[in-house]
Amino acid sequence: MQGKILNIQRCSIHNGPGIRTTVFFKGCPMTCLWCHNPESQSFKNEVMYDQEKCVQCQSCITACSNNCINFEAGKIKTNLDRCSFCENCIDYCLSGSRELVGRDISARNLVDELLKDSEFFKNSNGGVTLSGGEALSQGYFTIEVAKLLKKRGISVALDTCGFVNSEQLEEISQYIDIFLYDIKIIDPEKHREFTGVDNKLIFENLQLLNHLGSRIFIRIPVIDGVNTSEGEIHGILDLIDGMDIEKISLLPYHEIGRHKYDKLDLNFKNKTMKVPGKIVIENIKKIFEKKYIVEIGG
Ligand code: SF4
Numbered sequence: 001m002q003g004k005i006l007n008i009q010r011c012s013i014h015n016g017p018g019i020r021t022t023v024f025f026k027g028c029p030m031t032c033l034w035c036h037n038p039e040s041q042s043f044k045n046e047v048m049y050d051q052e053k054c055v056q057c058q059s060c061i062t063a064c065s066n067n068c069i070n071f072e073a074g075k076i077k078t079n080l081d082r083c084s085f086c087e088n089c090i091d092y093c094l095s096g097s098r099e100l101v102g103r104d105i106s107a108r109n110l111v112d113e114l115l116k117d118s119e120f121f122k123n124s125n126g127g128v129t130l131s132g133g134e135a136l137s138q139g140y141f142t143i144e145v146a147k148l149l150k151k152r153g154i155s156v157a158l159d160t161c162g163f164v165n166s167e168q169l170e171e172i173s174q175y176i177d178i179f180l181y182d183i184k185i186i187d188p189e190k191h192r193e194f195t196g197v198d199n200k201l202i203f204e205n206l207q208l209l210n211h212l213g214s215r216i217f218i219r220i221p222v223i224d225g226v227n228t229s230e231g232e233i234h235g236i237l238d239l240i241d242g243m244d245i246e247k248i249s250l251l252p253y254h255e256i257g258r259h260k261y262d263k264l265d266l267n268f269k270n271k272t273m274k275v276p277g278k279i280v281i282e283n284i285k286k287i288f289e290k291k292y293i294v295e296i297g298g
């Protein structure tokens with residue numbers, strides 16, 4: 001069974017307990033405006049282009065036998081509709097301005113790759129985190145990866161946006177030790193506006209996992225001007241009331257991934273999004289701390 005991943009990040013300490021190896025799957029059903037990994041959204045391979053590094057030598061144009069690449073208004077443009085992802089243009093680009101994002105891999109090869117870090121997992125109570133994009137968008141491929149890891153005694157976490165097939169979520173839950181479950185916006189209209197999808201399924205799937213007795217950590221991206229109002233915070237408290245939630249992680253919005261939009265030739269649409277100040281974060285933390293273990297980051 002083949003799937004598509006972006007990359008494998010080793011020695012990560014922010015995606016679950018202990019030392020973890022995180023696999024970023026390619027493709028996401030959501031299009032969050034704040035997304036700092038926009039290269040993870042498309043289910044297809046892409047070529048990223050860094051204009052700042054480009055010396056305009058035009059070698060990539062000559063290297064492309066599919067005529068995908070043009071030089072327009074001082075910038076290299078790539079037509080991905082014709083691209084075979086042969087990587088010739090990347091090999092010919094001596095400035096390192098071009099980068100292929102996305103690679104196909106079988107479940108078995110991916111697991112073999114992840115098992116190389118077993119010693120780190122054992123010594124730190126860590127494991128593998130399946131992240132993205134949305135890992136479970138690749139349904140049975142991801143289930144197979146989780147199953148193979150579990151068989152080898154590896155602890156597996158799934159970092160999910162929750163907008164996934166409920167039957168597949170239930171099936172994978174038997175192989176998942178911890179769910180890192182994102183709650184973004186309570187107001188349904190605002191949720192659609194900022195993420196491109198409705199939040200009803202996300203909330204239903206959270207209830208499903210709670211009902212199944214899964215270990216759940218909630219993750220909330222905190223974006224000033226979007227989900228920092230009292231109504232939003234109390235809405236989250238109402239949603240998780242009565243659920244067995246082990247921990248809440250507040251993830252302050254940042255603009256580190258902003259340059260990636262240029263590299264993908266995408267428009268960064270900032271509506272009302274602001275980086276939250278320390279006071280905003282601390283106030284939200286205090287509210288959740290009355291009932292839950294709360295951490296900033298993670
Ligand atoms: S990856 Fe291959 S086909 Fe695609 S733009 Fe580069 S050279 Fe052309």
Ligand code: SF4
Nearest residue numbers: 054055057058060093
């Ligand atoms: S080969 Fe690289 S440096 Fe030369 S024009 Fe193409 S992207 Fe720019």
Ligand code: SF4
Nearest residue numbers: 028030032035133161
């Ligand atoms: S769910 Fe995550 S990966 Fe998907 S668009 Fe939103 S922020 Fe990006």
